[in-house]
Amino acid sequence: MDSAELRTALRNAGLSQYQAEAYVALLQLGAASATELADACAVPTARIYDVLRDLEANGYIETYEQDSLHARACNPESVMEDLKARATQLDEAASEIETRWQQPSVDRHMLSIVKRFETVFNRAEELIRNATSEVQVSVTSEQFESLRPALTQAFDNGALVKVSLHPERGGQLEELSEKTYEGVATEVRHRTLPTPFVALVDRTGACFAPHAHSVNQYGVLVDDYTMTYVFHWYFQTALWEVWDVVYSTQTDEPPIVYSDIRNFVQDAKPLLGNGNRIVTNIIGYETESREPIEFTGEVTDLHYTAISEPEGSLSFSKLAGQVCITVETDDGTYSVGGWGAVLEDVEANRITIEVIS
Structure with a gap:
C-alpha cells in the first residue's frame, strides 16, 4: 500500500483529508515541528495547529514544546486496534447486508x-x-x-x-x-x-x-x-x-374425516342416494359471529350448484359453485358450508362421518 492508498484508508476510517495528510507525513518524519510538517504535506500552515490538536485528541500523535510546537506519532498499537475494530465492524456489516438481502424477515403483510x-x-x-x-x-x-x-x-x-x-x-x-x-x-x-x-x-x-x-x-x-x-x-x-x-390413512369405515366439504359431498352423494343414513360431527365457525361451534347430527340434504346435472361421480371442478349440506341435530337444523361460507349458518373446518347405517 502506497502513501496515497494509506491516506484514503485513513479517511475511510474517519480522519479528515488534512488529518490523514499530516499523520502519514509524521509517520515518515518520525518527529517534526509544526511548520516542518506543514511543508512536508499538503496541509496549509494556517491549519496545521488545529489538525495536530485533533490528531492528539484522537490518540494518533502527541505534541510537545521545543522552541516551537513539535509533534511525533504515538505508539500505533491503539491506532491499529481502532482500525482493526472498524474493519471487523465493516466486515460484519457486509455479512449482515448479504444475509438481509438473501433472507428478508417476514412481516405481517397480507x-x-x-x-x-x-x-x-x-x-x-x-x-x-x-x-x-x-x-x-x-x-x-x-x-x-x-x-x-x-x-x-x-x-x-x-x-x-x-x-x-x-x-x-x-x-x-x-x-x-x-x-x-x-x-x-x-x-x-x-x-x-x-x-x-x-x-x-x-x-x-x-x-x-x-x-x-x-x-x-x-x-x-x-x-x-x-x-x-x-x-x-x-x-x-x-x-x-x-x-x-x-x-x-382414510378408510371406507367411520370415522372418516374431511377438511373440504366438496370431498365430503363427493363421497356422501352416492351413500345418500343408496338410502344410507349419515351422522356427522361438524367443527367450524358461525358465519356471522365467527364464534367456534361444534355439533353432531344427521345429514338430511346436499346442495350444490352445477351447470348441468353431473353424470357418474362428482369431480371437484363440478362442485365449483355453492356447496352446502343440511345437518339436523337435537338442538335444531344447520346449513353448513365450506371454506369461505357466507350464505350458510356454519363454515365447516372439519367434517367427520361418525355413522353410516
Whole structure:
C-alpha cells in the first residue's frame, strides 16, 4: 500500500483529508515541528495547529514544546486496534447486508414477494409446525424429507396433512414405501410433472415458489384467508384431484374425516342416494359471529350448484359453485358450508362421518 492508498484508508476510517495528510507525513518524519510538517504535506500552515490538536485528541500523535510546537506519532498499537475494530465492524456489516438481502424477515403483510427460495421454505416450515387443522404441500422427495419433522409435528397436532409429490425436472419420482409416510401424512399423491413448491396451512397461510428451472425465480408469502383460498383451488384442481393416491390413512369405515366439504359431498352423494343414513360431527365457525361451534347430527340434504346435472361421480371442478349440506341435530337444523361460507349458518373446518347405517 502506497502513501496515497494509506491516506484514503485513513479517511475511510474517519480522519479528515488534512488529518490523514499530516499523520502519514509524521509517520515518515518520525518527529517534526509544526511548520516542518506543514511543508512536508499538503496541509496549509494556517491549519496545521488545529489538525495536530485533533490528531492528539484522537490518540494518533502527541505534541510537545521545543522552541516551537513539535509533534511525533504515538505508539500505533491503539491506532491499529481502532482500525482493526472498524474493519471487523465493516466486515460484519457486509455479512449482515448479504444475509438481509438473501433472507428478508417476514412481516405481517397480507402479501410479500421475496427473492430467495430459502425464505419461502423456512416460512412454510414454521407455519406447518404450528398447524392444527390442515396442511397441503406440493414438494419433491428431497423437500418432503426436509419438511418431515415439521409435517410430523402437524400430524401430531391433529392436522390433516396432504402431500403432493412431484419429480425434479428431468428426473423420475422415487417410489417410497408406505412406512415412509406413516405418522407424517394423512394422504399422499404422486404427480408426474415438475410443479411449483406450494404449502397451504390452516386456511390462512400460503407459500409459493416456481420450480427450480423456472425462468423467473421469486417467492410469494401470503397471510390472508381469501388469497390463500385462491391457492387452495390451484392445489386441488392441478396438484391433487386428478393424481393417483399412493398412501392414505382414510378408510371406507367411520370415522372418516374431511377438511373440504366438496370431498365430503363427493363421497356422501352416492351413500345418500343408496338410502344410507349419515351422522356427522361438524367443527367450524358461525358465519356471522365467527364464534367456534361444534355439533353432531344427521345429514338430511346436499346442495350444490352445477351447470348441468353431473353424470357418474362428482369431480371437484363440478362442485365449483355453492356447496352446502343440511345437518339436523337435537338442538335444531344447520346449513353448513365450506371454506369461505357466507350464505350458510356454519363454515365447516372439519367434517367427520361418525355413522353410516
